[in-house]
Amino acid sequence: MSKIGVGVLGAAGMVGQRFLQLLQDHPMFEVVQLFGSDRTAGKKYGEVVRWQMDTDLPSGISEMVIEPIDLNNMNNMDCEVLFSALPSEEARKVEPQLAQKGYKVFTNASALRMDPYVPLIIPFVNHDHIRAIEEQRKQYDWKGFVVANPNCSSTPVVISLKRLHEMFGVKKIIVTTLQAVSGAGYPGVPSLDILGNVIPYISGEEEKVETEPLKMLGVWEKPDFRYADISISAHTNRVPVKDGHLVTISVEFDRPVSQQEILDAWENWQPPVMSMNLPSLPPRPLIYKHENDRPQPVKDVMTLSGMGTVVGRLRPCKVLDWKYIALAHNTIIGAAGCSILNAELYYATYC
Amino acid sequence: MSKIGVGVLGAAGMVGQRFLQLLQDHPMFEVVQLFGSDRTAGKKYGEVVRWQMDTDLPSGISEMVIEPIDLNNMNNMDCEVLFSALPSEEARKVEPQLAQKGYKVFTNASALRMDPYVPLIIPFVNHDHIRAIEEQRKQYDWKGFVVANPNCSSTPVVISLKRLHEMFGVKKIIVTTLQAVSGAGYPGVPSLDILGNVIPYISGEEEKVETEPLKMLGVWEKPDFRYADISISAHTNRVPVKDGHLVTISVEFDRPVSQQEILDAWENWQPPVMSMNLPSLPPRPLIYKHENDRPQPVKDVMTLSGMGTVVGRLRPCKVLDWKYIALAHNTIIGAAGCSILNAELYYATYC
Amino acid sequence: MSKIGVGVLGAAGMVGQRFLQLLQDHPMFEVVQLFGSDRTAGKKYGEVVRWQMDTDLPSGISEMVIEPIDLNNMNNMDCEVLFSALPSEEARKVEPQLAQKGYKVFTNASALRMDPYVPLIIPFVNHDHIRAIEEQRKQYDWKGFVVANPNCSSTPVVISLKRLHEMFGVKKIIVTTLQAVSGAGYPGVPSLDILGNVIPYISGEEEKVETEPLKMLGVWEKPDFRYADISISAHTNRVPVKDGHLVTISVEFDRPVSQQEILDAWENWQPPVMSMNLPSLPPRPLIYKHENDRPQPVKDVMTLSGMGTVVGRLRPCKVLDWKYIALAHNTIIGAAGCSILNAELYYATYC
């Protein structure tokens, strides 16, 4: 059975590289086209990329010539799926048109995440939102569609809260993030700014963490998304860590909950998507570590090949009800890995 | 006029070194004795210390012989004041006896901070608690006394909240700390644990941050301390930063407060101690930075020679009322600098 | 076929952990005993170790009880092989006696490396030195034997020079090392010393780099080692890198050599050991990277699973003849991995 041809938009960037790494030897998808900016288009990928992954650049990819993102020449291409790692502004311009032309666009860009007809999905959390693409196509008269995955900082927040919200009702959370530099792309954060330092501000990040979870933890009821009624407050910070966003979370529930109930909820969580046969699904969505000083980015970021979220330090909060910490790999489950999982979810759902 | 002779307990450690650096050329105090562990006692300070300060080790100090902490031989010594940078367990054993012998002990150790008769003081916040030493002497029948300064993470929390609590009433706060490695002393945090990493746990630290501010923001009413009625929840983390503890704070007040009221409160704050003539007082207790990405440890930790606290990013909190960040130097105003200020406060009050 | 039982001396340390990680699922060896200091002996490994590896602690190992290094009780043990990660002083005391008792000791300790009858081996470089154990047993009247591997900084020097010395004759080299903190063990280098810093001194290290290669690049002629006649000068430095020692090398040969001759020598190097069937042998001893800014520790240290040495930047030297850089993983091929390879070499040679 032949694989589905995919293209990667913004292929030379940090998240673009992660897409290519994760798609290597993928059982369903095959990368057939790479797209990049005017600076890189027309050149071989291997010549322009500053490869940051810890596995070798696949030689087949290295030889591929990057194509420009020129909408006039993007009709009837070999690829059926487009994974997008575009900057937000460019994504806003081109992703709708690519969907209109019939492509299945799975995007890591923030541009359309909060669009009223674009589903924002982490399959563990809200796999059923994939159905929203039907309404999307109708409303926008698109032949293809756009599915988004959330911001890398929203990811550990939402994954750790999903089951708790289902069981106990989450009312309020206060989050502080300690985010890795790879989240800012390449060249990204200058070393002079971050060596031995903390930068207590990331443009636009707090707004994302305070809104995206509401859409994912809410429900899709044709034709609309109904947001979860949760108050979220976020402090976002950059720290001198390479990969892995760590978040501290204090949470208040609708009703009294014991520590054991929360631990059991996490331990026994079997989201419906786990019964679907998606190649990139990790064996579990989340792991709780009982050591008192874990998770840590360096030691835990690659848990379940970077597709798992690690939770720890559950203890009472003197202001809200409980507090804990969570860690997720910001460019795997927090970006490219989630986008690929969303594409797998689509095909498992519709084909 | 001759200076007051002082001794430093735990002189070779990180905070001990900071005491010696800050006491160099001090107008009131002169270091006449150094005390250390069995490992260092009997040797010249310059031979055993691993000097970490960025100014040179004073040559007079380098030649001084470290004395053992042997209570039998600590009667009628040359020093009238003892600054303590002892580990907590040892402090618990020796500080009360030294106070009993008549010494004025100003301690950075945590052992006695929450003792019902030991005042815990940052002069900007609660200089009037110094009066509690009178009751302390009576209760314990001590000829001397013990005055403590708070934990280095409590410091930016309390200094930034003091004026707000006075004016608006603080009800609840949630704090996440990003703490420097110098807070763990030397050798302290192994580089293998912290290079490119975050450690989301510091033993005993959350308890300190959740209780010490209540004593300092409370009132001393002879013969007791009445704690402030504030709920505090803390997440404490170690980050690969050398000096400077950064905290993110969300706060709820007793009544509605505007952003401008808070900014004005900070701007116009003139704690009573500012009118006393203490040599180590900075010109202001606190500075608000309006840039959206400040304070940062590397850039701001030495504000007002490390005796100032830097506050920034005041903005609405969707869960509590307001949120902001604060930074203080953990071994200057957060440790040795505060202890010295407390000693100055004592002499200005009583002599 | 049953596996050979092995014990690990100093199992809880950095190199001890690496031994256990590399021996997991090893086709020839099975860890049956762990030995540790008085502090750890009698306790379960999982309770005392501060596990630093990036794979999980094997659960079987975690449950094993650490045994004391008590020579009186170390007769007729289950293990036939002992891998030693002991500190040098302790190694000097116990390794000879363990060899005397009949154990096959493969040691990473420096104590006996330069002993006149102990072979110091990297199998790519001098696999034939293994024959020296015959003379060793005779001279010392041991039932077992000791085989050592070199210092982690000597490793990339020797591996990169071996083939060049064979072909062109190496006369002089000047080496500067940039060494990772894991080379100092755990807790090892305090973070306060190395964050954003370089420490231009490592105790005893320059002597090792200046002498160990002479033994390995020399010949073993029964009954003696004849050292290579090479002048080596080393500058050793610690840098804030987790794993991977990088060395800059300038080299002078006995005769004029072209750049292409050197590249060919490396490219075509097939050390005799490559034809032996050793389970831990990497497919190649060494890889040359043509990019002008490689090797780099973060990107290249895991080349060939950490068993490979990466060489780069070969260019003319204006003082000696040629210069280049080399990188090797200090706790894999530079320590535990080499020791295991040496054990495999022994069994392939003698059994």
Place this chain on the structure above:
Amino acid sequence: MSKIGVGVLGAAGMVGQRFLQLLQDHPMFEVVQLFGSDRTAGKKYGEVVRWQMDTDLPSGISEMVIEPIDLNNMNNMDCEVLFSALPSEEARKVEPQLAQKGYKVFTNASALRMDPYVPLIIPFVNHDHIRAIEEQRKQYDWKGFVVANPNCSSTPVVISLKRLHEMFGVKKIIVTTLQAVSGAGYPGVPSLDILGNVIPYISGEEEKVETEPLKMLGVWEKPDFRYADISISAHTNRVPVKDGHLVTISVEFDRPVSQQEILDAWENWQPPVMSMNLPSLPPRPLIYKHENDRPQPVKDVMTLSGMGTVVGRLRPCKVLDWKYIALAHNTIIGAAGCSILNAELYYATYC
């Protein structure tokens, strides 16, 4: 007496900022004009600069409007001196024309350093080369002139060798550098490239270190520079350090020299410029540290306010004669500080 008006070219960059910091309250010079790229020209300095210095941005400077580097409008300006922190290519275009127009140009750019009529000066090393500007003006028919200072890596090499070369004759040196990220300017080195890593390549750097010292250690004999006859080989590396270039040096002399002779040479070195009254001269050009692990960047880079070079670890070299290490602040004595010293030298010599 009024101060001399100076302009700074490339004022917003890393070295530009250092110029402004060091020129604040300078007794001879007053910054009256700032020049920048098209991106910054026309805007207030405070609005475009990303200030990296550890002292506050002088408020007068913050309000100054940056002027474009437009040669047509650069006649008869208020400033008599121009300090240049331009990128090399731009420097090559504009510095000669500015000299032609009559300005006294003191440049940190590499463009003209090796020009046959431009003196390359560190006043401790070759203050007498300032006389070369007379020939320069004649040859090029310039009303003004250009004086350059060396590359930041050449600086500790040349300063530590100068006196040794005078006394013993230096024949050969091999240098390995461990260079700070501030040497690459801002944004400069991406954090993803350097966190926990070493980059063993800096474009063009080895060529500079291998040639610039020859000009400075040579002699100026009207009308030419005669280069020193020394062979230099350099390995240049970037390490995760903020400020301070550390170099390891092995050196061979014309004649046998004892360790004490070298220590004495450094100790007693009184370069002629020390008797001139230059405001930015440190009390000594160089300090030798006897501790075995010094100098270190974090601890020693600000020695003598960053205008001093720190030398240490002098010991025999088994290949050349002696080896040692040296450290200099790459943006103070290694860049802006040296340029300012050169300007002071000019006025002390000619006015």
